[in-house]
Amino acid sequence: MDNHFKIAVSGAAQLEVCSKNATKLAREVGKEIVRQNCILVTGATTGIPYYAAKGAQEAGGVSIGFSPAVSKSAHVKTYKLPIDAFDVMVYTGFDYAGRNLLMTRAADGVIVICGRMGTLNEFTIAFEDQKPIGVLEGSGGTADRIRELTKGPFRGEMKIVYEKDPKKLVGKLIKLIKKGRV
Numbered sequence: 001m002d003n004h005f006k007i008a009v010s011g012a013a014q015l016e017v018c019s020k021n022a023t024k025l026a027r028e029v030g031k032e033i034v035r036q037n038c039i040l041v042t043g044a045t046t047g048i049p050y051y052a053a054k055g056a057q058e059a060g061g062v063s064i065g066f067s068p069a070v071s072k073s074a075h076v077k078t079y080k081l082p083i084d085a086f087d088v089m090v091y092t093g094f095d096y097a098g099r100n101l102l103m104t105r106a107a108d109g110v111i112v113i114c115g116r117m118g119t120l121n122e123f124t125i126a127f128e129d130q131k132p133i134g135v136l137e138g139s140g141g142t143a144d145r146i147r148e149l150t151k152g153p154f155r156g157e158m159k160i161v162y163e164k165d166p167k168k169l170v171g172k173l174i175k176l177i178k179k180g181r182v
Contacts, residue, residue, distance in 0.1 A: 005177050006064070007033050007170070008041040008107035010122040011048025011114045017141035018114035023051045025139055026113050028166040030055025030063070033111075036170050039064060041107045043099055043122075044089060045081050048113045053085035064088045066103035068096045101125055109134065109177045111169065115142030132159045132180060134173035136166065 009029060012018055019025075030052035033040045040056040042049035044065025053063040065086035069075035070093035076083060083089065090106075092099045096118060104110060104125040109132040112123055119142040126133050127150075135146050150158060161176055163169035 005038045005108040006041050007038045008103055008110045009049055009052040010110055010112050010119045012116045012119060012141055013045040013047040015047050017116055019138060019140040022114045022139045025136060025166055026051035027055035029111055029113060031059040032167050032170040034059035034061025036174055041103060043103050044086055050082055050085055057085055062087050066090045066092055066099050068099040109173045111173060112143045114139040130156045130159060132173055132176035134169045135160060135162045136169055137162050138164045
């Protein structure tokens with residue numbers, strides 16, 4: 001069970017800031033997480049996280065969704081979010097900011113694909129927690145700005161890997177997670 005790491009995919013729920021192939025890349029990342037014997041964790045939303053979950057589902061893996069809602073009914077009716085791509089749903093009841101914190105902390109590593117402000121929030125949580133992070137470069141949005149954002153001063157050790165290829169990115173992130181294990 002040691003290699004069943006939980007890898008979160010953080011990315012834009014709305015795709016207008018993403019590259020044209022971002023949904024295909026997200027789906028492939030979801031599949032690779034499963035192929036490399038890990039469990040997918042997302043914020044149980046539309047867009048990039050949804051496509052990653054669909055990819056994990058297609059590969060026969062497990063997908064855990066962390067919802068901002070307090071219940072299934074609120075998830076679907078109030079937040080208007082999907083449920084079909086998630087094997088396990090955690091209804092946090094903490095809206096988006098609280099959900100972001102719980103989802104990020106529940107994962108062993110985080111992959112950033114495209115993204116907007118919520119993705120940046122998840123990235124900074126992971127960064128401050130010194131959690132291993134993988135960035136899918138060329139996917140647009142937040143992901144393509146992280147190199148620039150991390151040039152400035154920070155405390156602790158930077159644990160970020162960059163890659164354009166989903167398979168290689170998942171592999172590099174798993175190595176980084178294992179390196180940090182006792």
